[in-house]
Amino acid sequence: MASFDQPSNEDFLKSLGFPTLEVHQTFSHFDFTRPGRRVLLIGPMGSGKTEFAAKVWRDANIAKKKSNLVKANTSTGEVDRRNVFFIRSQIDGARFTDYPEDAMAYRSGYIQCGSNIARIRDSFDFEKVLEDNPTVGTYIIDEASFFDERLAYVVRNASLQKGIMFIFPTLILNFRRDIFNSTARLMLEIATDVIPLTAYCEHDDCLRDAFYTYRYYSVDGLECPALYFDPLIVVGGDSTKTGSENPNYASRCDEHHFLPGKEYTFFSLKPMAEDANKGNIKALRTEIDNLKYHMKRSQLYKNLAARYKGDPNEEVYMNSLRPDYIAEKALMYLFNEQNLVSEDMLVRIVNELDLNREYMERVLTDNRRPVSLDQGLLF
Known part of the structure; x- marks a missing residue:
């Protein structure tokens, strides 16, 4: 009996007389119709996590121009997932001093969020934001691993009870290549979707994919890798820094991720x-x-x-x-x-x-x- 295997994309294109091509998955607009998603955007520093989140914001602005028929698909009760709100940590204030107060900033630019942005200290502050914004259906929580573990359960409960979607551009691995902390571990447990992002290794001699965040100090013009016991959280800006107090960060591959000590x-x-x-x-x-x-x-x-x-x-x-x-x-x-x-x-x-x-x-x-x-x- 003849066997009918599933044809590949390559076979299909050849049957139409096209040359063999590698067909990649479509880079789609963000889906605001599915309620209760908890989406982790993970990757090293410089991999474009916040830039991806900015694209979600822009997609939401386009989706909001659609008719009320669309609203029925993007809403659960009074929340509409096209209404996006950006959350940033209070301790992160030193990173983006050159940007407007309402900016969702990333390495290649920023978008302004108007009143839909807040800086919070912890999960209790976030509960207040939820209470004050009953129609917001999507929250982008930047660097969620910087917050207390309780945030994971606040997020899970809100997504299940109200259909709110959460997007987390965050580090899961710290500069030691360990799980960042217990909050990061809980975020992995409650996530419904994970979108991994990579970057080029930022070593001058390398073009490999980088999966790790590398921390180093610049002292007397020399690259000085952070020791293993360097503090887990060091608050600073995204600009290049010199001296012993504030480190720099780069995306690095295995070979060029130096971690002495x-x-x-x-x-x-x-x-x-x-x-x-x-x-x-x-x-x-x-x-x-x-x-x-x-x-x-x-x-x-x-x-x-x-x-x-x-x-x-x-x-x-x-x-x-x-x-x-x-x-x-x-x-x-x-x-x-x-x-x-x-x-x-x-x-x-x-x-x-x-x-x-x-x-x-x-x-x-x-x-x-x-x-x-x-x-x-x-x-």
């Missing part, structure tokens, strides 16, 4: 903190002192020197030791992310070693763990 973090730094928790603080205090004042004596320096000796990128990896505040970052990582250093121990070490209080307080506040480090005056 991971082995050191788990092999040396965390065990020293665990010992400090048991009352043996000397090793940790000595290491923090060396990181601040005697880098070549530190376990970090010894680890990197041995790990990357002879590596083609040895110089780049060792440049990671050039920025300031490495001691401060190591201590904040142990306190803020690992909970291996108590607040009392943190304050004590900061004051005994005269670490940079202003820098640490600012970074800890941005990472939702504010501490007053002047408490050391009480010791």
